[in-house]
Amino acid sequence: MSAFWCEAALVAPDGGTGVPEVARGVRLETQDGRISAVTTGTGPQAGDTELHGIAYPAAANAHSHAFHRILRGRTHDGRGDFWVWREQMYRSASELTPEKYERLASAVFAEMVVAGFSSVAEFHYVHHQPGGAPYAEPHAMELALARAAMSAGIRLTLLDTLYLAGGIGTPLSAEQARFGDAGVQAWLDRLSSLRSAIAQTFPPELVSVGAALHSVRAVPEEDLKAVARQLPADIPLHIHLSEQPAENDACLDAYGTTPAGLLERHGLLSRRLSAVHATHLTPEDIALLGAAGATVVMCPSTEADLADGIGPARELSDAGAAIALGTDQHAVIDPWTEMRALEHGERLGSGQRGRFSPEELLHAATEGAARSMATPVAPPALHVGAVCDLMVVDPASIRTAGTRPLQMPFSATASDVTEVVVAGELLASRGVHSRLGEPGRLLVEALAEFS
Numbered sequence: 001m002s003a004f005w006c007e008a009a010l011v012a013p014d015g016g017t018g019v020p021e022v023a024r025g026v027r028l029e030t031q032d033g034r035i036s037a038v039t040t041g042t043g044p045q046a047g048d049t050e051l052h053g054i055a056y057p058a059a060a061n062a063h064s065h066a067f068h069r070i071l072r073g074r075t076h077d078g079r080g081d082f083w084v085w086r087e088q089m090y091r092s093a094s095e096l097t098p099e100k101y102e103r104l105a106s107a108v109f110a111e112m113v114v115a116g117f118s119s120v121a122e123f124h125y126v127h128h129q130p131g132g133a134p135y136a137e138p139h140a141m142e143l144a145l146a147r148a149a150m151s152a153g154i155r156l157t158l159l160d161t162l163y164l165a166g167g168i169g170t171p172l173s174a175e176q177a178r179f180g181d182a183g184v185q186a187w188l189d190r191l192s193s194l195r196s197a198i199a200q201t202f203p204p205e206l207v208s209v210g211a212a213l214h215s216v217r218a219v220p221e222e223d224l225k226a227v228a229r230q231l232p233a234d235i236p237l238h239i240h241l242s243e244q245p246a247e248n249d250a251c252l253d254a255y256g257t258t259p260a261g262l263l264e265r266h267g268l269l270s271r272r273l274s275a276v277h278a279t280h281l282t283p284e285d286i287a288l289l290g291a292a293g294a295t296v297v298m299c300p301s302t303e304a305d306l307a308d309g310i311g312p313a314r315e316l317s318d319a320g321a322a323i324a325l326g327t328d329q330h331a332v333i334d335p336w337t338e339m340r341a342l343e344h345g346e347r348l349g350s351g352q353r354g355r356f357s358p359e360e361l362l363h364a365a366t367e368g369a370a371r372s373m374a375t376p377v378a379p380p381a382l383h384v385g386a387v388c389d390l391m392v393v394d395p396a397s398i399r400t401a402g403t404r405p406l407q408m409p410f411s412a413t414a415s416d417v418t419e420v421v422v423a424g425e426l427l428a429s430r431g432v433h434s435r436l437g438e439p440g441r442l443l444v445e446a447l448a449e450f451s
Helices: 066-071 082-093 098-115 140-152 184-201 221-230 245-255 259-265 283-292 300-305 313-319 335-350 358-365 405-410 439-447
Strands: 002-011 021-031 034-039 049-057 059-064 117-124 155-162 207-213 237-241 273-277 295-298 322-325 390-393 417-422 425-429
Touching: 002 390, 002 405, 049 405, 049 417, 059 098, 059 273, 059 295, 059 322, 066 082, 066 098, 066 439, 098 117, 098 140, 098 417, 098 425, 098 439, 117 140, 117 207, 117 237, 117 417, 140 155, 140 184, 140 207, 155 184, 184 207, 184 221, 207 221, 221 259, 237 259, 245 259, 259 283, 283 313, 295 313, 300 335, 313 322, 313 335, 322 335, 322 358, 335 358, 335 405, 358 405
Parallel strands: 002 049, 059 117, 117 155, 155 207, 207 237, 237 273, 273 295, 295 322
Antiparallel strands: 002 021, 021 034, 049 390, 390 417, 417 425
């Protein structure tokens, strides 16, 4: 058992059912990584770890491609669009090996932890060697990511991705060959084998396996049918959806419906689905995703960086979809920036302020994002029985001074996160990872291996 004394914390009274409020002098007792007792209005006891600032539930990152971190600050020469950026991304993917990827992902996951994230959904599709031949060690790339997450102490939902085509009616290109499998059944078999390997090696509360379809561009309709019939019902399913107008146009030409309509046609729209981006939707698409209770993962900093557009987040939420946040290609790794960018995009698109309340933004970065994962669900506030995953924010920095605690999404950044606790362990303090040290140094060393 361990205990943390928080100068202030966002707690949920009445056993987690009450309205969250910021209380002062909060003592959290933990057992097996979960909160076993909450006392407010008290002082620290001998042996307590003291956390000065305001403790919030740690953030969850609902969409990540760890290797895209290579591209930060390297893709801004000249003009272009998503498709030009994608060619640069393929070049970076071609350089990955299991050893290099483990070092890189360890650094990226450490960066996430010090920024305030305690969990991540890694949308993983670099399965094989360049050219498509399997590695001699089964699941070499996947196990490298799992080891990296364990090293950094972040909870990992490893989304093993089906990627069979280079576009609708187009075979995989040479650059994409290492992403693919021999067919949908080969992927299903490999997914089953991966689940067994992960379960035998890693604790389920820290590392688990989910599934992803890269996109309707990369998975032909006949294979969507097979996934709908055979994918185990107990794992989450993610997909890039309507990120680009060109994807919608190709889907309409080939199948006579939008990507969301195609998923609905085959029974793949459900509460377990996380649709990533969902930027270019029709009103009918919005209604379908809302009626299914699906999660929509917005990645505002990436969508801005790639000039993708502003997705209809408010309309999706009003229709019944859950909104989550992710960092995708890691233009920045900062949960507070993503919260703010979601609302700022809404304001720019609508001409109105307050499209999402601060409470809704915090929910999207915590419980909403964790809904996409197979690891323990993040609470909207701290209460008995919740996982002890915390991010502590300095309320007196040059950015946050004067901010009301419940309006912190409109002023804080990752630089204001002073401590991070995952599963009852203090993993980061003042930007330094307790196990791995300074993430900047780790990133410099890992990125030096890539051109």
